[in-house]
Amino acid sequence: MPFACIYVPNFSVAAILRAEPELKTSAVAVIEGKPPLERIIAVNERARRLGIAPGMTKAQAELCEGLTLRLRSPLQESSAHAALLDCAQSFSPRAEDAARDTALLDLAGMESLFGSLPEISRAIHNRAAALGLEPNVASASNPDAALLAARGFTGVTVIASGKEAEQLGVLPAEVLFAEELQKGKAATGLLETLNRWGIHNLRSLAALPQAALSERLGQEGLRLQQLARGATQRTLVPVETPLLFEEAIELEHAIVLLEPLAFLLNRMLEQLCARLAARAKAAQELRLTLELETYTSRKEQFLRTLRLPVPMLDAKVFLKLLQLDLNAHPPGAPIAKIHLAAEAARSRAAQGGLFLPPAPEPEKLELTLTRIAALVGENKIGALELLDTHHPEGFRMQRFIAQAPQKQPCKTAPDAEEQKSIVTALRRFRPPLKANVTLENSQPLHVACLKKKEPHGAVLWKAGPWRSSGDWWEREAWSRDEWDLALQSKSEGQISFYRLVHDLLAGNWYLEGTYD
Amino acid sequence: MSSAVVFTSAAQSRPLVFDGKAVPEVSLPEPGEARPPQAVRYAELSSSLASNPKLIDVTQASRLEIRPAPEMVSSGISAIDALTGGLPRGCLTEICGSASSGRTTLLLAALAAATRRGEFCVVVDASDTLDPHSALAAGVELDHLLWVRCGEDTNSRSAEKKSRAKTFFSSETRQSDHRMEQVLRATDLLLESGGFGLIVLDLGDLPPQAARYIPLTTWFRFRRVVEHTPTILLVIEPQPIAGSCSSLLLQLGSQCEEPDGMHALRPTHAHLLTGLNITAELLCSRLERKPAQSTAFESKTAWAG
Numbered sequence: 001m002p003f004a005c006i007y008v009p010n011f012s013v014a015a016i017l018r019a020e021p022e023l024k025t026s027a028v029a030v031i032e033g034k035p036p037l038e039r040i041i042a043v044n045e046r047a048r049r050l051g052i053a054p055g056m057t058k059a060q061a062e063l064c065e066g067l068t069l070r071l072r073s074p075l076q077e078s079s080a081h082a083a084l085l086d087c088a089q090s091f092s093p094r095a096e097d098a099a100r101d102t103a104l105l106d107l108a109g110m111e112s113l114f115g116s117l118p119e120i121s122r123a124i125h126n127r128a129a130a131l132g133l134e135p136n137v138a139s140a141s142n143p144d145a146a147l148l149a150a151r152g153f154t155g156v157t158v159i160a161s162g163k164e165a166e167q168l169g170v171l172p173a174e175v176l177f178a179e180e181l182q183k184g185k186a187a188t189g190l191l192e193t194l195n196r197w198g199i200h201n202l203r204s205l206a207a208l209p210q211a212a213l214s215e216r217l218g219q220e221g222l223r224l225q226q227l228a229r230g231a232t233q234r235t236l237v238p239v240e241t242p243l244l245f246e247e248a249i250e251l252e253h254a255i256v257l258l259e260p261l262a263f264l265l266n267r268m269l270e271q272l273c274a275r276l277a278a279r280a281k282a283a284q285e286l287r288l289t290l291e292l293e294t295y296t297s298r299k300e301q302f303l304r305t306l307r308l309p310v311p312m313l314d315a316k317v318f319l320k321l322l323q324l325d326l327n328a329h330p331p332g333a334p335i336a337k338i339h340l341a342a343e344a345a346r347s348r349a350a351q352g353g354l355f356l357p358p359a360p361e362p363e364k365l366e367l368t369l370t371r372i373a374a375l376v377g378e379n380k381i382g383a384l385e386l387l388d389t390h391h392p393e394g395f396r397m398q399r400f401i402a403q404a405p406q407k408q409p410c411k412t413a414p415d416a417e418e419q420k421s422i423v424t425a426l427r428r429f430r431p432p433l434k435a436n437v438t439l440e441n442s443q444p445l446h447v448a449c450l451k452k453k454e455p456h457g458a459v460l461w462k463a464g465p466w467r468s469s470g471d472w473w474e475r476e477a478w479s480r481d482e483w484d485l486a487l488q489s490k491s492e493g494q495i496s497f498y499r500l501v502h503d504l505l506a507g508n509w510y511l512e513g514t515y516d
Numbered sequence: 517m518s519s520a521v522v523f524t525s526a527a528q529s530r531p532l533v534f535d536g537k538a539v540p541e542v543s544l545p546e547p548g549e550a551r552p553p554q555a556v557r558y559a560e561l562s563s564s565l566a567s568n569p570k571l572i573d574v575t576q577a578s579r580l581e582i583r584p585a586p587e588m589v590s591s592g593i594s595a596i597d598a599l600t601g602g603l604p605r606g607c608l609t610e611i612c613g614s615a616s617s618g619r620t621t622l623l624l625a626a627l628a629a630a631t632r633r634g635e636f637c638v639v640v641d642a643s644d645t646l647d648p649h650s651a652l653a654a655g656v657e658l659d660h661l662l663w664v665r666c667g668e669d670t671n672s673r674s675a676e677k678k679s680r681a682k683t684f685f686s687s688e689t690r691q692s693d694h695r696m697e698q699v700l701r702a703t704d705l706l707l708e709s710g711g712f713g714l715i716v717l718d719l720g721d722l723p724p725q726a727a728r729y730i731p732l733t734t735w736f737r738f739r740r741v742v743e744h745t746p747t748i749l750l751v752i753e754p755q756p757i758a759g760s761c762s763s764l765l766l767q768l769g770s771q772c773e774e775p776d777g778m779h780a781l782r783p784t785h786a787h788l789l790t791g792l793n794i795t796a797e798l799l800c801s802r803l804e805r806k807p808a809q810s811t812a813f814e815s816k817t818a819w820a821g
Contacts, residue, residue: 371705372701375701376666380666381663382662383659383661386648402711422813423815424792424818428646455615463787464785464787466785496616
């Protein structure tokens with residue numbers, strides 16, 4: 001039964017490089033501790049070549065030119081760890097969270113999906129690289145052999161079944177104690193003992209006689225020998241990772257302008273989208289939380305939520321939407337920390353029906369609606385929803401969602417539909433035009449609006465009044481008389497039909513609209 | 517292919533020159549000789565030009581493909597369909613008329629027909645005049661309709677107050693300009709977005725001078741963007757403004773006759789506005805060369821039954 005291991009060397013540095021990919025070509029060291037006692041905890045290969053090693057002080061490291069120092073970021077490390085698990089889970093549902101930099105996965109039955117073992121290993125490596133990690137990937141017939149190979153060999157390694165001892169033999173003995181060494185502990189007593197015996201690689205350890213080794217090192221010695229031979233057998237402990245997609249960046253210097261913020265958001269969104277794609281999900285909602293630097297010591301949080309009409313997975317669209325939203329609602333203070341979370345949802349089916357009418361693309365439409373909302377106002381664009389009231393403006397705007405119809409629209413008798421659709425429409429004046437009305441026997445005789453260009457003239461014909469009222473149980477009660485009028489303008493001689501309203505509560509007259 | 521320049525010098529009887537190369541000589545008449553008929557001369561010239569290898573790939577103008585006629589869809593009113601053949605997709609259609617001429621009735625009928633076909637529609641409302649209850653009564657499926665309400669927002673109004681003393685224009689003109697800018701920008705974005713069956717620009721209540729300020733290039737751009745798409749671009753306006761960019765131009769008007777019983781001694785609440793008698797005149801159609809025609813239809817108010 002084949003297993004694979006994904007191991008990210010220098011994990012603290014890898015987490016930093018994932019957030020700042022432009023540093024991949026430079027020497028980077030990660031420091032931790034309270035000033036002025038910061039110490040280096042991880043370095044990349046370039047920094048190692050410059051002579052930088054974990055344990056050095058910051059002052060010592062600063063003497064080296066061309067070295068970039070970064071503070072350890074637990075937030076970025078947790079994002080990188082989540083990305084690592086996403087990568088593992090995208091290939092197999094049985095994945096073990098072996099360490100923060102290591103994931104093990106069971107590849108049983110995956111050949112039919114992803115091809116042979118080397119192909120799967122390469123695919124895992126490529127996907128991890130797409131998620132911003134540079135891992136070592138190894139596959140073997142048991143999880144421990146895969147783990148040792150991933151920690152010992154760079155790149156992609158495939159160990160054929162039965163050749164574990166042969167291929168692992170060249171690895172140094174330190175591989176067996178990698179976790180202890182990573183934690184900065186001194187070499188364990190066992191490693192010192194092995195070094196004193198002249199055992200420097202796994203082949204030498206595997207060749208030792210079992211009984212003699214057990215007498216000297218006990219059960220731990222036997223376990224290490226089994227590991228060196230690649231002969232251990234154990235079951236995986238699969239982990240069920242929650243679908244949490246979050247990325248965060250802590251900034252050393254607060255940013256003020258939206259342009260550099262957009263630059264950082266772009267990176268985070270790309271990582272987020274890659275993680276969502278790895279789990280075959282899309283984003284239904286984006287939550288951006290900015291931690292702001294204020295003059296007071298108290299830190300303020302600025303939260304923006306983008307609720308998307310349909311699940312989407314396009315980093316560019318998300319970035320544009322966030323940019324437009326931040327332009328409309330700027331944070332108002334320098335930004336010290338960025339946290340971006342996506343609520344995952346099932347990806348939508350992209351293909352529409354062959355005989356269905358076209359519908360706007362949701363991504364394009366959402367961008368367009370946001371741009372127009374920035375132009376005309378947020379509450380002035382959308383679909384109509386009528387309210388259960390007799391109030392003349394009894395409607396509200398709701399979000400417009402262009403869901404493509406799932407079935408062909410039914411065809412009814414065209415004549416009946418047409419007769420229904422030739423309805424004399426009202427064009428409303430918003431706000432209604434205040435009018436001076438001359439009455440005769442309580443009926444309008446002449447109407448004149450306040451402005452010269454607005455409708456005015458003698459009443460040729462009238463119908464009404466039609467009385468209505470409502471909401472008397474609330475503060476915004478209304479009561480009105482409606483008249484339908486034909487007005488003849490003196491200047492143009494043109495006859496037009498209007499709706500005249502008498503507000504019974506305020507006593508004012510208004511022209512509410514024209515029949516057109 | 518580079519442009520070809522043909523120099524002729526019949527008087528000196530020199531051979532034709534094409535891009536600096538001599539083409540086979542065309543037999544030109546002597547000064548005293550009778551000229552051959554035009555058809556013969558044309559045949560000779562075309563045969564000599566056709567023999568030039570540079571002209572082999574050039575398609576003759578007479579053989580150029582004719583642009584296919586646009587698909588016509590129902591406007592929702594059979595009288596209008598009979599007059600114009602429907603509304604053309606991928607084209608700009610203008611509907612003009614004064615107040616109470618039936619423009620909005622036709623607009624809602626077209627929206628109802630489009631939403632019945634399952635298409636998504638947009639109304640870019642320059643004056644925020646759409647009445648949702650009329651739309652529902654006309655049969656428009658409201659969840660398929662996107663309504664863009666242009667007009668003044670509070671921010672721009674405060675900015676306008678600040679700049680009022682510095683400008684010479686009236687506030688009405690400035691408001692119209694601002695609205696017009698919103699309308700044109702929103703329409704641009706919606707056309708670029710694509711996927712809509714019907715996009716309506718309702719400029720019906722804008723002052724005519726404001727509508728006339730729209731540069732003709734804007735209408736050309738709209739026409740180009742909407743071309744080769746299944747979208748109908750419909751403009752409602754008091755007067756024609758798009759010029760040669762519109763494929764169809766309809767002028768609407770209503771006959772406002774005195775309703776029966778006006779002079780009768782009946783109370784006014786016994787009267788009822790039942791509808792309008794609307795006449796439509798086809799002023800221009802670039803799809804088919806038709807003489808100006810007109811038709812008439814009746815609309816009913818929602819309460820007329």
